Amino acid sequence: MTVKEIAAQVEALAPLHHAEDFDNVGLLVGRPDMEVTGVLVTLDTLEAVVDEAIARGCNLILSFHPILFKGLKRLTGKTYVERVVARALENQIAIYSIHTALDNVPGGVNGALCQALGIQDPSILIPKKQGIKKLVTYVPKAHTPTLLDALFAAGAGSLGHYSQCSFRLEGEGSFLPSVAANPALGTPGTLQREPEDQLHLTFTADREASVLAALFRTHPYEEVAYEVTTLENDYNHLGMGMIGSLEAPLGPEAFLEHLKQVLGTPCIRHSALPETPVQRVAVLGGSGAFAIEAAKAAGADAFVTGDVKYHQFFQAEGKLLIADVGHYETEQFTKRLLCDYLSEKIPNFAISLSETKTNPVNYF
Template identity: 60%
Template sequence: MTVREITRHLEELAPLLYAEDFDNVGLLVGDPDQQVSGILVTLDTLENVVDEAIDKKLNLIVSFHPIIFTGLKKLTGKTYVERVVMKALANKIAIYSMHTALDNSIIGVNAKICEVLGVFSPKILIPKAQTIKKLTTYVPKKNADELKESLFQAGAGTIGNYSNCSFSSDGTGSFMAGENSNPTLGEIGKTHFEEETQINVTFDSAKEIDVLNALFKNHPYEEVAYEVITLDNTNQNIGMGMVGEIEKEMDETEFFSMLKEKMNASVIRHSQLLGKKVKKVAVLGGSGAFAIPIAKQKGADVLITADIKYHEFYEAEGKIVICDIGHYETEQFTKNLLVDFLTEKIPNFAIALSESITNPIKYF
């Protein structure tokens, strides 16, 4: 398989359009048409990870964090980033990063944290804006059902747990074919009136290319009249963080013990304990201080995240317990998630979980 073919599978899990604007995701190093001998999955791509890929004869590294985050102006080997890129290029190793695209996936980073902690029926904590689009098109009545079915097959018309969702209305369309046209209906130079159906379907923005390809391929007209607009509706299936409940409520200290054990956390930095039971749990892998107001609003008893600054702990305001367990600790199981996903998609292929520990933070 080529790098391109493998990354298409990864983009089913986390379309690159899900990534935040500041991020740098996708293929960062290498040739998309290179044949892949095997895949090494890691949280961070460091020099020792590239060495591991070389030793194991694996030439595609799938990394959560991007090794290239800001622009590179030169490659001299002066920084660890430059050395990683140079070594990867010298050994024809491709590097692909997922980062916030996977953060925003409903089956991504935060779903894995919920799985590890036993948080059931989790929902997106902060739905991502402007990820729902609507297509409106017009088609002869006799072709409407066939066209709708092709749009459904391409991914349009899915709303939450419902599929094949659309709205149609009938009316009369008019057009006059020009001299160089090849009209399906009507005659050149004459205004034609046709009983048509207006079809409206919504779709995930990541499906836009597939939906439009289905429209153009299956619409009978030479020129297709259509509109695509971005909606302000919140998308409950894409976004940062998750919130749900644990099976049995716990005392705060009991919950902390469980949290440290299951997340392999050496220490928990936390806001003031409230002397309340813990039942509703919010999680956000990586730096998650921005989620504090939403977690409070949604009634979470605790928020598990990382990189909380001194003054940000005050934002708990006696309404929630903020737990900072470490950046690496919140994201460590992402590697397992990716290995499991790739193994299911491309069985009997060399896929390895990196043995390198890339956490830069040590505890005394």
């Protein structure tokens, strides 16, 4: 398989279009047409991880965090980033990162964290904005079923647990083909009136290219009349963080002990302990302090994340327990998720889970 083919499998789980604008995702080092001898899955791409890939005969590193986040102006080996990139290039190893594209999908980073912590029936905490688009087009009535089938197959009309959703209005279209036109219906130079259906279908933003390709490929008209608009509706099946409930409430101290046991951390930074038990829990893997207000608004008893700053703990305001369990700790299940997913999608192919410890934070 090539890098591009394996990337397509990863992007079926977490389309790159779902990544945040500030992020740097996709193929960072290497060629998309390179044949892959093996895949090493890791959370971070460090020099030791590249060495592990060499030792295991893997020439593609699938990393959650991107090693290249800002532009490089030189490759002199002065920084760890430069050394990683140079060593990968020297050994013809490709590096691919998925990062916030996987943060934003329900079955990604936060879904794995919810599963580990026993959080049931989780839903998106902060729905992604402008994640839904709508197509409006006009088609001769006789061609409506064929066009709808093609659009459905391309992903239009699918939102959440529903598919093949559309709305249709009947009307009459009119057009005057010029003498240079080659109309599917009517005659050049003659005004044509045709019974048509106006079709409305919504789709997720990452499907736009495939939906439009299906429209142009299937529509009978030489010139297709259509509109694509971006909706302001929240897309509740995509976004940052998740919130759900524990099977049974826990006292604040017992809840923190539960976090320590599951996440394997010796200490937790947290806000003042509430007097009420914890049952409804919000999570956001990595640096998630920006979601504290969203967790409060959603009625969370506790919010589990990493990288909370001093003044951000004040935002608890006695309304929820903020638990900073660490950046790595909240994302540690991600590489297993990716490894298991790829192993299922590409059986009998060398997919390896990195054994290199990449957490830069140590505890004394």
